[in-house]
Amino acid sequence: MKKSNRVNIITLGCSKNTVDSQKLMRQLEAGGYQVAAESADMADIVIINTCGFIHDAKEESIETIIRHAGEIKKEGRGRLFVMGCLVERYRRELMESLPEVDQWFGVNRPQEIITHLGLAYRNELTGERVVTGPKHYAYLKVSEGCDRTCAFCAIPDIRGRYTSIPMEVLLEEALFLAARGVKELILIAQDLTLYGTDIYGRQMLPELIRKLTAIESIEWIRLHYLYPSGFPMEILEMMQDNPKICRYIDIPIQHISDNVLRRMRREHDSAGTRRLLGEIRRMVPDAAVRTTVIAGHPGETEDDFRELLEFIGEYRFDRLGAFSYSHEDNTYAFLNYSDEIPERTKQKRVSQIMALQQQISAAGNATLEGKVMKVIVDRREGLFHIGRSQYDSPEVDQEILIRSRGDIKPGAFVDVKITGSTEFDLYAEEV
Numbered sequence: 001m002k003k004s005n006r007v008n009i010i011t012l013g014c015s016k017n018t019v020d021s022q023k024l025m026r027q028l029e030a031g032g033y034q035v036a037a038e039s040a041d042m043a044d045i046v047i048i049n050t051c052g053f054i055h056d057a058k059e060e061s062i063e064t065i066i067r068h069a070g071e072i073k074k075e076g077r078g079r080l081f082v083m084g085c086l087v088e089r090y091r092r093e094l095m096e097s098l099p100e101v102d103q104w105f106g107v108n109r110p111q112e113i114i115t116h117l118g119l120a121y122r123n124e125l126t127g128e129r130v131v132t133g134p135k136h137y138a139y140l141k142v143s144e145g146c147d148r149t150c151a152f153c154a155i156p157d158i159r160g161r162y163t164s165i166p167m168e169v170l171l172e173e174a175l176f177l178a179a180r181g182v183k184e185l186i187l188i189a190q191d192l193t194l195y196g197t198d199i200y201g202r203q204m205l206p207e208l209i210r211k212l213t214a215i216e217s218i219e220w221i222r223l224h225y226l227y228p229s230g231f232p233m234e235i236l237e238m239m240q241d242n243p244k245i246c247r248y249i250d251i252p253i254q255h256i257s258d259n260v261l262r263r264m265r266r267e268h269d270s271a272g273t274r275r276l277l278g279e280i281r282r283m284v285p286d287a288a289v290r291t292t293v294i295a296g297h298p299g300e301t302e303d304d305f306r307e308l309l310e311f312i313g314e315y316r317f318d319r320l321g322a323f324s325y326s327h328e329d330n331t332y333a334f335l336n337y338s339d340e341i342p343e344r345t346k347q348k349r350v351s352q353i354m355a356l357q358q359q360i361s362a363a364g365n366a367t368l369e370g371k372v373m374k375v376i377v378d379r380r381e382g383l384f385h386i387g388r389s390q391y392d393s394p395e396v397d398q399e400i401l402i403r404s405r406g407d408i409k410p411g412a413f414v415d416v417k418i419t420g421s422t423e424f425d426l427y428a429e430e431v
Helices: 014-031 055-075 085-097 110-117 155-159 167-179 206-214 235-241 259-262 271-281 302-315 331-336 342-366
Strands: 007-013 035-039 045-050 079-084 104-106 136-139 182-187 220-223 243-251 288-295 318-322 372-381 384-389 400-403 413-421 424-430
Touching: 007 014, 014 035, 014 110, 014 136, 014 182, 045 055, 045 085, 055 079, 055 085, 079 085, 085 104, 085 155, 104 110, 136 167, 155 235, 167 206, 182 206, 182 372, 206 220, 206 235, 206 243, 235 243, 271 288, 288 302, 288 342, 302 342, 318 342, 342 413, 342 424, 372 400
Parallel strands: 007 035, 007 045, 045 079, 079 104, 136 182, 182 220, 220 243, 243 288, 288 318, 400 424
Antiparallel strands: 372 384, 372 413, 384 400, 413 424
16 A cells, blocks of 8 residues: 555544444545554544534544644644544534644545545445454444434434434344454444334334344344333343343433433433333343433532432442533523533532442442353453453443463453452453
């Protein structure tokens, strides 16, 4: 390859952005470019795929753009393209403040980048991508956009209406990934619950999962982001019967106070949330339930926060992430509420939630000591192989540090005995 054909793609934000970048890389590769992800080497073209969801993510994106613009200027050559959610939200402002960027591209339009580079977009490569990072797991994005109207969320404004990807396209993509060594498929969407309702007229997630489990070399299927309202209960029955479906349920409740849930414009209330979570515990008692909550949403009182904290202590989520409310442009909350809760109060509430969750996690991990678990090995670090059980997703959850008598290749499944624990990780030895 000529040096002028090198492209470096830097991806910020969520796993959905990762999928978009990987598919763009495949198109560029087919057009004769040498592509790399997060490369430190100078390339002729640097493409930054940005996140624009909340304040911290926007800051990271802008800092990354400025840094690479400076590197290109210092080197005296190269072009800088910026794409993704931040551009979709703030294209005009970005163009005015960062003239050193050569081209701007929003979301869902990879064809524009391909065409700009003088290439033909290849529709036959729709289900193909360059798998970056570990080769044994991959994200399968089943839809785009969102039809929910949560007050705090900018996703519908950025990504548009909920659009399911046809099942046959997803199955082709899954087969493509399986043929390249992927053993764990992580289904992602802004809302898995709605999958299929727009094009098939009903929830099709259970049917999609059934067809994916039929792919022989796929050993684990993990589900991310199941909205509480309309939760597909059939999934719980499938988890009971099929060991390929990880007993891992990511269900963002965001709050438990009815006052806050109403102001958030969520489609579930406290009683319904409690019933659903109770039913999950009853039907799949060993499932790891992960959730996210927001502290400091406009209108959240001290009583509301105390109710949330008490519920977290009562339900004892296996995995939990807490975020301080971010007052995002053009959201319902931005247009209709005042961001009246001080940032210091928001951060204090987040800290209280996470301190409680650390205690819950430490206690839960301690009960696992002495048990034997099946894990997938992700990598080696020093004396340890680093793995995960079905109860932990890569990049966001805890890991298992394994002492082994020999070398274990990434992607291998092994049985380990848990020998120790902290609030963050488990220690184990190979059985």
